[in-house]
Amino acid sequence: xxxxxxxxxxxxxxxxxxxxxxxxxxxxxxxxxxxxxxxxxxxxxxxxxxxxxxxxxxxxxxxxxxxxxxxxxxxxxxxxxxxxxxxxxxxxxxxxxxxxxxxxxxxxxxxxxxxxxxxxxxxxxxxxxxxxxxxxxxxxxxxxxxxxxxxxxxxxxxxxxxxxxxxxxxxxxxxxxxxxxxxxxxxxxxxxxxxxxxxxxxxxxxxxxxxxxxxxxxxxxxxxxxxxxxxxxxxxxxxxxxxxxxxxxxxxxxxxxxxxxxxxxxxxxxxxxxxxxxxxxxxxxxxxxxxxxxxxxxxxxxxxxxxxxxxxxxxxxxxxxxxxxxxxxxxxxxxxxxxxxxxxxxxxxxxxxxxxxxxxxxxxxxxxxxxxxxxxxxxxxxxxxxxxxxxxxxxxxxxxxxxxxxxx
Amino acid sequence: xxxxxxxxxxxxxxxxxxxxxxxxxxxxxxxxxxxxxxxxxxxxxxxxxxxxxxxxxxxxxxxxxxxxxxxxxxxxxxxxxxxxxxxxxxxxxxxxxxxxxxxxxxxxxxxxxxxxxxxxxxxxxxxxxxxxxxxxxxxxxxxxxxxxxxxxxxxxxxxx
Numbered sequence: 001x002x003x004x005x006x007x008x009x010x011x012x013x014x015x016x017x018x019x020x021x022x023x024x025x026x027x028x029x030x031x032x033x034x035x036x037x038x039x040x041x042x043x044x045x046x047x048x049x050x051x052x053x054x055x056x057x058x059x060x061x062x063x064x065x066x067x068x069x070x071x072x073x074x075x076x077x078x079x080x081x082x083x084x085x086x087x088x089x090x091x092x093x094x095x096x097x098x099x100x101x102x103x104x105x106x107x108x109x110x111x112x113x114x115x116x117x118x119x120x121x122x123x124x125x126x127x128x129x130x131x132x133x134x135x136x137x138x139x140x141x142x143x144x145x146x147x148x149x150x151x152x153x154x155x156x157x158x159x160x161x162x163x164x165x166x167x168x169x170x171x172x173x174x175x176x177x178x179x180x181x182x183x184x185x186x187x188x189x190x191x192x193x194x195x196x197x198x199x200x201x202x203x204x205x206x207x208x209x210x211x212x213x214x215x216x217x218x219x220x221x222x223x224x225x226x227x228x229x230x231x232x233x234x235x236x237x238x239x240x241x242x243x244x245x246x247x248x249x250x251x252x253x254x255x256x257x258x259x260x261x262x263x264x265x266x267x268x269x270x271x272x273x274x275x276x277x278x279x280x281x282x283x284x285x286x287x288x289x290x291x292x293x294x295x296x297x298x299x300x301x302x303x304x305x306x307x308x309x310x311x312x313x314x315x316x317x318x319x320x321x322x323x324x325x326x327x328x329x330x331x332x333x334x335x336x337x338x339x340x341x342x343x344x345x346x347x348x349x350x351x352x353x354x355x356x357x358x359x360x361x362x363x364x365x366x367x368x369x370x371x372x373x374x375x376x377x378x379x380x381x382x383x384x385x386x387x388x389x390x391x392x393x394x395x396x397x398x399x400x401x402x403x404x405x406x407x408x
Numbered sequence: 409x410x411x412x413x414x415x416x417x418x419x420x421x422x423x424x425x426x427x428x429x430x431x432x433x434x435x436x437x438x439x440x441x442x443x444x445x446x447x448x449x450x451x452x453x454x455x456x457x458x459x460x461x462x463x464x465x466x467x468x469x470x471x472x473x474x475x476x477x478x479x480x481x482x483x484x485x486x487x488x489x490x491x492x493x494x495x496x497x498x499x500x501x502x503x504x505x506x507x508x509x510x511x512x513x514x515x516x517x518x519x520x521x522x523x524x525x526x527x528x529x530x531x532x533x534x535x536x537x538x539x540x541x542x543x544x545x546x547x548x549x550x551x552x553x554x555x556x557x558x559x560x561x562x563x564x565x566x567x568x
Contacts, residue, residue, distance in 0.1 A: 026566040039566030046557050129568045178568075297418070304430045350566055373420055373430050 013136055020129050021356030025340065029350045036379045038367040039350040041178065043242035043323070045297075047279070048290040051241065054282035055275045063274050069266040071099030071250070075277045078284040079250050087210070087220045089233060091252040098258050098265060099272045099280075103208050103236040103249040106261075107172070108134055109268070110204050110232050110251060113260035114170055115140040122163060122201070123172035124155040126180055126326075126357035126364070131172055143168060146360045149328060152317045153182030157191035164199060171201045173221060176209040179357045179366035180326045181319020186219045193224045202257075203231040208249075209322040211240035211291050214299045216320065222252075229254050232261070237276075239322075240291045241283045246276040298323045301369040301376060308380040309367075312387055313398045323370040326354070330363040332390045340365055347386040349379045412441040413450065419551060459554060460546040469498075469514050469543040470521050473507035474529065475536040484508060487534050496524050507539070518542065 007015070022039075029035055046052075070076060076093035083089045091097050100106040107130065115121060117139035123131045125144035135142040145163040147153045155173070173192070175184045184192065196203050203221055210218045222231040236249030249272075251261055265271075283290075302319065309316040309327045316327035329339045336353040344350050352368075354361025369376060391398045415427050424442070428435040445451035460469065476487045484502050488509055492500035499512040511529075515521045525540055547554055 020568065022566055022568050026564060029565045035565070037565040040564075041567040044559070046559075300430070304432070307432055352566060356568075373422060373426065377426060377429055 013139065017133050017136055020133075021337075022129055022352060025350070025352060025356065028341070028344060032344065032348060032350075035344060035348040035350050036371075036375050036382065037350040038369070038371065038376075038379050039352045040368045040370055042244040042370065043239060043294065044370045044372065045242040045294055047241065047243050047246070048283075048287060051243065051279050051283045051287060051290075055246075055279040058275055058278040063278060065274060067271045067274050067277060069262060069271050070097065071272055072274070072277050072281065075099055075281045075284075078281045079252070082284045083233070083235070083252060087207075087218075087233070088223045089220060089228075089252065091233075092255075095255040096252055096258055098251045098261055099277060100236075100249045100251060100265060101269055101272050102238065102247045103206055103234050104130060105265070105269060106234045106236070106249045106251040107131075107204060107206060108137075109261045109264040110234065110257075111135060111138045111140065111170070112264045113257065114202055114204075116169075118167065119170065120165065120168040121170040121172060122160070122168055124160075124174070124177070124182075125359075126153070126177075126354060126361035127172075128174060128178050128206070129356060131174075132358070140170075141167070144358060144360070147177075147180070147182060148360075149315075149317060149326075149364070151182075152320070153177060153180035153326070154184050154188060155182070155192060157188065157195055160192060160195055164195075168199060168201060170204060171196055172204045172206065174206040174208075175218075176213055176319070176321025178209065178322055179324050179352070179354070179361065181317075181322045181324055183213060183216070183218070183320045184221075185216060189219055189221050190224060193221055193227050196221075196230065197226055201230070203227065204234060205231055206234045208234070208236055208239050210235065212295055212298055212323060213321040214295070214302060214319075218321070232257055237280050237283055240294075241280075241287050242290075242294060243276075243279065243283065246273075246279055248272055248276040248280045298369060301373065304373070305367065305369045305376055305380065309383075312380065312384050313391075314383075314387070323368055325367045325369060326364050327367065328364055332387065332396065333394055334390070336361065336363055336365050343383065343386050346389065347382040349382045349386070410441060410445065410450075412438055413445060416451075457550045457552055460543070460549060461554070466516050467514050468516070468518055468521060469512065471541045471543065472509075472511040472513060472525065472529065473539040473541075474509040474511055475538075476508050476534050477536055479534065487532070490532065491529065494524070494528060496521070496528075 076097045079097050080091055080093045111134050115138045120141045120143050121135045122143045122145055124147045132142045143163055145160050147155055205221050207220060221227055222233045232251050232253035234251050237243040237246060305325050306316050306318045314327035316325050329336055336355050340351050340353040351365040354364030411431055424438050425435055428438045478484050479486060488500060488502055491511060496513045496515055497511055498514050501510045503510050513521060525538055529535060530538055
């Protein structure tokens with residue numbers, strides 16, 4: 001019997017799940033050490049030392065055990081205070097907050113707790129790679145709502161209404177959005193909230209990039225009138241505090257929803273790692289200055305990379321949050337996968353094809369500015385050279401495109 | 409804050425050309441800003457931050473705690489300036505607490521520092537006492553850790 005015969009044991013809905021486009025691309029990049037990667041979906045900063053030091057101290061003290069399923073009470077209290085201060089949300093540490101292994105787990109258990117087989121789950125797209133598969137894994141039906149570059153990839157309430165169909169139960173929101181940097185301001189959120197109430201949708205609001213909002217205030221949909229009872233606020237430490245490897249997220253919501261998620265969490269995960277919980281407590285209590293410092297850096301880099309892309313002839317809106325630029329490559333007549341593959345092979349820059357984030361990402365690539373200036377400058381220079389090649393090949397006149405600077 | 413200055417303080421060691429590039433300014437404009445910062449006495453100089461281990465073969469560093477008697481006119485300033493002007497002195501600060509001046513000196517070897525303390529510093533009228541501490545090893549230099557932290561080689565080059 002060959003290995004492939006074991007394939008028959010795999011459950012149908014998993015066997016038919018597409019592989020992440022990012023994973024395929026990663027395999028190619030891994031072979032090219034000389035490539036500059038703008039494909040990284042995590043902060044380039046190391047976790048601030050005082051946070052790491054808190055974890056080390058906890059280890060020295062012998063904090064190596066399980067915790068309460070919901071997480072340490074001290075952490076839940078710190079979360080309550082933090083979301084109160086920064087999001088104007090009030091949740092009780094005792095029964096309205098659950099700590100999880102990253103927002104990924106929080107989203108997964110929220111879907112498992114809420115979705116009956118066949119229930120429909122709406123989300124805006126292009127979006128984070130896990131949304132559609134997570135819905136499939138709970139035997140739900142994914143209903144993507146397209147967002148467009150014209151609208152800076154903010155969710156259009158009319159598009160939401162158009163995509164709605166009977167059986168829709170859950171709406172997943174992610175502002176600022178990975179990969180587009182789209183955000184939703186208060187008037188837009190109010191319309192979305194009204195729609196959610198009309199259609200009796202429960203909202204899962206993944207706000208992992210909230211602190212990395214560069215312009216305007218970040219508003220959580222959970223803070224709008226009438227939304228608290230139907231919203232689970234999902235957040236975590238990964239992006240704002242540069243703590244991806246700690247894998248620590250949390251969910252806040254009305255007690256019955258948190259209790260339902262708790263049930264799933266206690267059987268599948270038991271609890272988040274205690275060291276990560278201690279580190280997160282330190283971060284939430286004393287890490288705000290670090291957040292501001294890192295945000296400032298992303299902000300500067302964003303301004304640079306967006307200006308460069310536009311000069312090079314890649315139309316790119318200025319993302320108002322997160323650390324990704326999402327330029328259009330449509331002027332060069334290549335599908336985004338081919339564009340990204342050729343850019344990597346010919347000029348050694350890794351960007352992620354937009355299609356990895358859903359069909360709505362076709363014609364775009366995601367370029368992370370979570371890397372140092374020297375890398376970003378070089379990458380832009382190389383992209384410029386690649387575009388010169390494409391322009392020559394296709395006889396495209398790059399009107400107004402600024403000449404490449406040449407690598408320093 | 410002046411954007412050029414801010415970028416320098418970030419410590420990414422960008423060339424002036426790179427600074428011009430990321431600030432979307434002309435090189436000439438960046439150089440003008442730098443000249444202005446110098447003229448205003450904000451930017452005193454332009455030196456690389458070197459690993460002291462690299463220098464240690466022919467340089468030793470010492471911190472000297474100096475007690476001085478303040479003068480009726482001029483307080484500590486005149487004495488402090490007088491001491492600071494010696495070429496061996498890299499930094500000189502007026503301190504609160506058990507002593508008055510913290511003087512950081514460098515020289516080619518230990519003997520040169522000893523000579524500086526006995527022949528120059530201690531003999532100055534107004535210097536009450538000195539205590540010299542030699543630097544053994546550096547761990548952080550002007551904000552840069554010597555044991556640098558690198559992203560692990562297995563950090564994924566592409567992630568969601």
